[in-house]
Amino acid sequence: MAMTGVLRPGHAQIRVLDLEEALHFYRNVLGLVETGKDATGRHYFKGWDERDHHSVIIRQADRAGIDFFGFRVLDVATLNQLEKDLNAYGVKTERIPAGELLETGERVRFQAPTGHFFELYAEKTHVGNGSGLVNPAPWNPKTAEHGIAPIRMDHCLLYGPNIQANKDLFTKVLGFRVVEYVMAPDGEHTAAFFMSCSHKAHDIAFVEHPEPGKLHHISYRLESWERVLRAADIIGMNKVPVDISPTRHGVTRGTTIYAWDPSGNRFETFCGSYEPYPDWEPIKWTFDEFGYGLDHTTGKLHESFLTIVS
Ligand code: M3P
Ligand code: FE
Incomplete structure (x- = not known):
């Protein structure tokens, strides 16, 4: 089947109450791969077999929950078209500049009727899963065996x-x-x-x-x-x-x-x-x-x- 338009879940930004405790959990118990930290103190993670720079971002806050959930779309033309389609449907959108999230292009943010914030974006740096794209090993013991280690x-x-x-x-x-x-x-x-x-x-x-x-x-x-x-x-x-x-x-x-x-x-x-x-x-x-x-x-x-x- 052809896949165009919205491709996949891309990222979730999660609020945590105690950053140190959360870092231990996400790094060592859940066993995500940490890929960065930005100037605002947010930490970035991915599952070991994901290829984009990150899929989970954690931020210290005084209440738990989710800030936003993002979907990767096919390309920039698709992003622009989906923004027009959202606006034509009566949904207001906001552009978040490229780089506001590490290694991520411009995002189109909107609020859904359930109150959640969603984002669409077309670009995020491809960092790979550590095995390369030529004759790759099936898994890397450093990342695929550490903690729960979801893909x-x-x-x-x-x-x-x-x-x-x-x-x-x-x-x-x-x-x-x-x-x-x-x-x-x-x-x-x-x-x-x-x-x-x-x-x-x-x-x-x-x-x-x-x-x-x-x-x-x-x-x-x-x-x-x-x-x-x-x-x-x-x-x-x-x-x-x-x-x-x-x-x-x-x-x-x-x-x-x-x-x-x-x-x-x-x-x-x-x-x-x-x-x-x-x-x-x-x-x-x-x-x-x-x-x-x-x-x-x-x-x-x-x-x-x-x-x-x-
Ligand atoms: C899942 C899943 C309910 C089922 C939830 C299912 C609400 O979370 O991943 O399949 O009954
Ligand atoms: Fe589920």
């Missing part, structure tokens, strides 16, 4: 009001499609949308929630279920607070763990899922079976998962 930042799940309007914006203007959705208990409204701009089961998901702009989780992809269980060992060895221990989701069929960084930002380590084609019909979950959508082993509607956000 990439994969997607996020965000909580806020008006998810139907977000779904319209992302599908009508940004080229996303709904892959799965969850009905509310009333059987009429939608409680969650899982949407893709690619071959993945989801690149972003939204859950209806009264407070705007909230982060439910940033998800990191691992290569296998064994790696998810290895992540569980590392989580236990470091006494990381856990929300849901290893299980499978019914929704999108990933195998997963949910836990919290030291500031209370939930993260997910997952693998699996499936690769939907663009012509596939979306999958619907009714609320009475949603426990199995969330945790397919127990069918349990984990209260903490449904209510705790940062």
